[in-house]
Amino acid sequence: MRAVDQLLQVESLSVEYRTGTLAKAVQDVSLNLKTGETLGLVGESGSGKSTLGLAVMGLIRPPGFVTRGKIVFDGTNLLTLAPEQLRELRGRKIAMIFQDPMTSLNPVKKIGDHFVEYIHAHDSHVSEQVAKGRAKTVLEDLGIPESRLNDYPHQFSGGMRQRVMIGLALALEPSLIIADEPTTALDVIVEAQILQQLANLKSKYSLSLILITHNMGVVAEMADRVAVMYAGRLAEVAPVNSIFGTPRHPYTEALLESIPNILASDKVLKTIPGTPPDLTHPPSGCPFHPRCRYAFERCRKEIPMPVITGNESEAACFRLEGEESRHS
Amino acid sequence: MKTTQQTRSKPQTLSAMSRLLGPLIGKGYGRGMMLVGIGITVIIVAMSVLAPSIAPRDPTLIGLGLPNNPPSAAFPLGTDQYGRDMLSRIIWGGRFILLVAVAAVAICLVIGLPIGLVSAYKGGNFDRFVALIMDSIYAFPSLVLAVMIISVFGVTIINEALAIAVVYIPSYFRVVRSQVLSIKEMPYVDAAKSAGAGTPSILWKYVWPNVIPSVVVVVGMNFADSILTTAGLDFIGLGLPVTLPDWGIDLTYGRQSLPLGVWWTIVFAGGMILLAALGFALISEGYAERTNPKLR
Amino acid sequence: MGLRDYVVTRILLTIPMMMILLTVVFIVMRVLPGNPVLLRFEKNADPTLIATYTHALGLDKPLYLQYLDYLWGLLHGNLGLSMAGSFEPVAPEITSRFPATLELTFYAFIVAVIVGVLLGALGAQKQGGAADNSVKVFGILIYAFPVFFLGMILQLIFGVGLHILPVSGRLDPGVIPTSPSIAGIHFQTGILTVDSLLSGNLPEFVDAVKHLILPATALGLVISGTFTRMTRTNMLETMRADFVTAARARGLKERTVTYSYALRNAILPIVTIMGLQFAILLSGAILTETEFNILGLGTYLVDRINFRDYTAVQGTVVFLALLITTVSLVVDILYAYLDPRVRL
Numbered sequence: 001m002r003a004v005d006q007l008l009q010v011e012s013l014s015v016e017y018r019t020g021t022l023a024k025a026v027q028d029v030s031l032n033l034k035t036g037e038t039l040g041l042v043g044e045s046g047s048g049k050s051t052l053g054l055a056v057m058g059l060i061r062p063p064g065f066v067t068r069g070k071i072v073f074d075g076t077n078l079l080t081l082a083p084e085q086l087r088e089l090r091g092r093k094i095a096m097i098f099q100d101p102m103t104s105l106n107p108v109k110k111i112g113d114h115f116v117e118y119i120h121a122h123d124s125h126v127s128e129q130v131a132k133g134r135a136k137t138v139l140e141d142l143g144i145p146e147s148r149l150n151d152y153p154h155q156f157s158g159g160m161r162q163r164v165m166i167g168l169a170l171a172l173e174p175s176l177i178i179a180d181e182p183t184t185a186l187d188v189i190v191e192a193q194i195l196q197q198l199a200n201l202k203s204k205y206s207l208s209l210i211l212i213t214h215n216m217g218v219v220a221e222m223a224d225r226v227a228v229m230y231a232g233r234l235a236e237v238a239p240v241n242s243i244f245g246t247p248r249h250p251y252t253e254a255l256l257e258s259i260p261n262i263l264a265s266d267k268v269l270k271t272i273p274g275t276p277p278d279l280t281h282p283p284s285g286c287p288f289h290p291r292c293r294y295a296f297e298r299c300r301k302e303i304p305m306p307v308i309t310g311n312e313s314e315a316a317c318f319r320l321e322g323e324e325s326r327h328s
Numbered sequence: 329m330k331t332t333q334q335t336r337s338k339p340q341t342l343s344a345m346s347r348l349l350g351p352l353i354g355k356g357y358g359r360g361m362m363l364v365g366i367g368i369t370v371i372i373v374a375m376s377v378l379a380p381s382i383a384p385r386d387p388t389l390i391g392l393g394l395p396n397n398p399p400s401a402a403f404p405l406g407t408d409q410y411g412r413d414m415l416s417r418i419i420w421g422g423r424f425i426l427l428v429a430v431a432a433v434a435i436c437l438v439i440g441l442p443i444g445l446v447s448a449y450k451g452g453n454f455d456r457f458v459a460l461i462m463d464s465i466y467a468f469p470s471l472v473l474a475v476m477i478i479s480v481f482g483v484t485i486i487n488e489a490l491a492i493a494v495v496y497i498p499s500y501f502r503v504v505r506s507q508v509l510s511i512k513e514m515p516y517v518d519a520a521k522s523a524g525a526g527t528p529s530i531l532w533k534y535v536w537p538n539v540i541p542s543v544v545v546v547v548g549m550n551f552a553d554s555i556l557t558t559a560g561l562d563f564i565g566l567g568l569p570v571t572l573p574d575w576g577i578d579l580t581y582g583r584q585s586l587p588l589g590v591w592w593t594i595v596f597a598g599g600m601i602l603l604a605a606l607g608f609a610l611i612s613e614g615y616a617e618r619t620n621p622k623l624r
Numbered sequence: 625m626g627l628r629d630y631v632v633t634r635i636l637l638t639i640p641m642m643m644i645l646l647t648v649v650f651i652v653m654r655v656l657p658g659n660p661v662l663l664r665f666e667k668n669a670d671p672t673l674i675a676t677y678t679h680a681l682g683l684d685k686p687l688y689l690q691y692l693d694y695l696w697g698l699l700h701g702n703l704g705l706s707m708a709g710s711f712e713p714v715a716p717e718i719t720s721r722f723p724a725t726l727e728l729t730f731y732a733f734i735v736a737v738i739v740g741v742l743l744g745a746l747g748a749q750k751q752g753g754a755a756d757n758s759v760k761v762f763g764i765l766i767y768a769f770p771v772f773f774l775g776m777i778l779q780l781i782f783g784v785g786l787h788i789l790p791v792s793g794r795l796d797p798g799v800i801p802t803s804p805s806i807a808g809i810h811f812q813t814g815i816l817t818v819d820s821l822l823s824g825n826l827p828e829f830v831d832a833v834k835h836l837i838l839p840a841t842a843l844g845l846v847i848s849g850t851f852t853r854m855t856r857t858n859m860l861e862t863m864r865a866d867f868v869t870a871a872r873a874r875g876l877k878e879r880t881v882t883y884s885y886a887l888r889n890a891i892l893p894i895v896t897i898m899g900l901q902f903a904i905l906l907s908g909a910i911l912t913e914t915e916f917n918i919l920g921l922g923t924y925l926v927d928r929i930n931f932r933d934y935t936a937v938q939g940t941v942v943f944l945a946l947l948i949t950t951v952s953l954v955v956d957i958l959y960a961y962l963d964p965r966v967r968l
Contacts (some may be wrong), residue, residue: 024666057873059872059873061749061925063753083878087872087875087876087877087878088875089875090872090873090874091739091873091874091876092876093875095873096870096871096873098866098869098873099866100866103865103866104867104870104886105867105870106867106871106884106888106889106890107867107963107964107965108888108889108892108962108964109884109965117880117884118874118875118876119875121874121875121876121877121880122875154964154965156764167864167876206727209652257680282700358633361764361810440773457640458642460637460640460641461644462643463641464640464644464645464949465644465645465648466900466953467899467900467903467948467949468645468903468945468948469903469904469906469907469944469948470907471906471907471908471911472906472907472908472910472925472941472944475910475925475929475937475941476649476653476938476941477651477652479929479932479937480652480653480656480657480660480663480933481656481936483658512736540643552767552768555938556770557907559770560770560772560907560910560911563770563772563911563914563915563925564910564911564914564926564929565929565930566929579770579772579773579776580640583776586776586779586780586784587784594773594776598773598776598777601770601773602765602768602769602770602773605767605770606764606765606767606768609764609767609768610764613760613764613853
């Protein structure tokens with residue numbers, strides 16, 4: 001992996017939650033993101049993908065703690081920054097879009113005020129008029145008329161609220177947007193529109209995007225590369241075509257198989273046997289081994305390290321160990 | 329091992345008892361508070377129940393010692409203005425207050441819970457009508473209502489309990505009703521209905537176990553408020569005769585000796601009322617913290 | 625729905641609520657005891673005396689007529705007649721005693737809100753730490769404290785012990801309350817702190833305030849427990865809320881997030897309990913007035929009870945019921961104003 005145009009480099013990141021019991025939400029995850037790239041981050045609920053997104057934003061608060069690793073953004077390790085520096089970065093260089101548009105906006109503030117306050121927080125010299133003007137431009141791109149700036153969040157539909165959120169994220173033209181399940185709470189038609197708009201805006205504003213989702217269809221449509229997480233660990237990373245064409249990790253394989261295929265000859269839905277692990281008592285060795293069809297003795301005892309399986313591809317599985325020598 | 333997804337979509341078929349007692353065991357927030365509360369309450373209840381055996385002297389006998397004597401070897405908690413032994417009075421002093429509290433809570437549970445369950449489950453205009461009545465009473469100050477009832481009907485355990493219960497029933501009603509209303513909409517209730525379950529069985533198996541934690545919290549507060557209201561009634565003059573041992577009475581009449589510098593009567597009597605109310609309040613708060621994830 | 629529609633609906637709802645309360649009071653005080661005059665005079669009283677009283681108070685009329693008289697009277701500000709000898713109307717006495725209670729309750733409320741919200745916010749910010757635990761414990765402890773016991777302790781410390789604050793009454797003997805005038809017209813609200821300021825009588829104002837410090841603090845502290853708990857819980861919930869995280873994600877200053885996002889939304893539910901807290905304040909006021917010898921509605925009620933003046937007691941309770949319903953109404957409207965979502 002070349003270091004030149006890496007916008008974001010996550011190295012061996014670990015995050016835990018201590019609430020009486022200890023839950024290791026993210027364990028030893030290393031990822032890279034190039035400028036202008038869309039990285040799809042997939043996994044089930046509890047896989048740690050949202051936590052990873054929050055960690056990059058510096059939004060992990062007690063009872064959550066970042067215990068290890070580095071998050072290097074544009075050359076700086078975010079974990080070494082003072083809170084005030086981190087705050088300036090947030091919203092300005094890195095922005096986040098959240099899952100539930102119902103609850104992501106301040107219920108007692110008008111939409112216009114959300115923008116004004118936000119812009120002011122980063123540059124107090126900007127006049128209210130200019131700030132509102134910016135809001136208007138951004139929202140226009142998203143199909144929301146200027147008249148709605150005086151409305152309250154509860155007066156918008158879910159889709160429009162999400163658009164407002166996207167508008168907020170773009171208002172200060174960040175270089176990286178982390179979208180945490182941006183369309184999960186929306187119906188499919190609105191979802192399609194939002195994704196389309198995201199794609200347009202991405203090229204218009206030259207953004208890099210981390211798209212966190214559990215929906216493989218969204219990933220197939222939007223992502224350049226895909227990272228698959230399971231139980232807080234990285235299972236596999238590969239370009240989108242490779243992931244869908246030749247998945248190397250048993251979990252990725254199983255995930256893809258479980259997508260209902262209307263053209264398939266057998267009508268039985270394939271599922272992954274077993275249940276996702278309890279993060280306070282994770283299985284020994286490879287976290288996926290209790291549910292893996294290929295599991296053998298070693299999987300129970302050791303945690304597999306990522307093995308390079310191709311160009312910009314790697315997967316953490318003992319079955320692939322022989323391949324490393326072929327690709328190094 | 330259950331996951332969060334599974335417990336959300338599966339009906340609560342855990343028995344009522346485990347829902348009730350579950351929070352008592354295991355680590356986590358609120359446990360300290362709850363245990364301290366239980367400790368205090370158990371000691372006070374035990375003291376009141378065992379009073380005849382553990383009180384050193386007859387609490388109603390006057391002239392046992394010099395009046396208004398500070399704590400001494402013979403009288404560890406001092407004497408009141410009538411020369412009665414404060415220690416014995418304190419040991420005996422909680423009985424009436426606790427009995428009233430128990431009676432009040434019992435009445436509330438017997439009346440408030442069923443009304444809340446049925447009204448919320450039935451819904452419609454019946455529910456709205458009952459809720460309106462409850463809302464009207466809810467805001468009424470308990471002491472004023474108690475004063476009204478006691479002044480007319482006299483001071484007995486039942487009267488005081490009733491007076492306190494009337495104002496507290498709406499709390500139970502509300503708590504139960506809000507739980508029922510949200511559970512009513514859950515898919516597993518529909519599932520049970522389509523499987524042929526009748527209302528009583530749905531109420532018992534699905535609704536009731538979920539309602540229990542909130543009810544326990546209200547019960548704890550009910551006890552605490554009852555104790556405070558009973559003491560308040562004593563203070564106004566609507567309490568027991570002054571000869572009987574009662575913390576509220578001692579606090580009220582001990583006040584007369586205050587200018588003389590007699591602090592022990594009111595401090596011990598008042599302190600006991602405080603402790604009793606505190607014990608129950610701690611249980612209630614601790615339990616609430618254990619069962620309400622939002623509080624963590 | 626808009627604020628206006630909500631207000632109208634809410635006012636209309638108040639009417640059945642008031643009717644229910646008034647009827648309950650009537651049933652308890654008038655219907656159930658039988659003849660209150662008998663209660664007043666006990667067994668071996670002179671029958672003609674009882675008959676005179678019964679007739680003078682209109683208690684010999686059929687019940688439904690009494691009920692109608694009762695309601696009709698209320699519309700005219702008639703709260704009944706006292707049983708104390710000359711059958712004086714109760715209303716004037718109540719209105720003259722009420723301002724003292726209102727003043728005490730008001731200042732106690734301010735103490736409660738300030739202490740409660742500040743401590744609650746502090747606890748929420750420093751969650752899990754020593755400060756938070758102290759706040760939690762304090763909240764419960766102060767709630768369990770009988771208000772008159774707290775009053776006694778304050779009296780002991782500041783009045784008897786340190787001798788710096790008065791322990792009874794509203795003014796020192798010898799200080800005469802002045803009545804302010806506007807354009808030559810004299811009026812008196814009865815609220816000493818207001819009257820004295822309006823008439824420019826600063827010594828009276830200071831004296832009134834000194835007399836209010838201990839009782840208002842005692843009552844206010846006891847009520848603050850609920851506010852503390854509620855503020856803390858709401859703040860915790862709100863600080864975890866998505867829109868708060870989203871606000872942080874936009875890089876807003878922590879101070880903005882805490883106050884404009886978290887606190888602003890957290891105190892909304894507190895407004896809803898203010899109506900309820902007012903009722904609790906009234907209960908506490910009765911006890912506080914008795915303890916501090918303040919001649920307000922609370923002491924009037926206690927006084928009338930000790931005299932077995934049941935009709936006066938009824939009048940007072942009715943007054944309180946109407947007062948509470950009105951406060952409830954105002955609070956609900958205030959809440960709708962503050963939270964646009966409620967107006968549906």
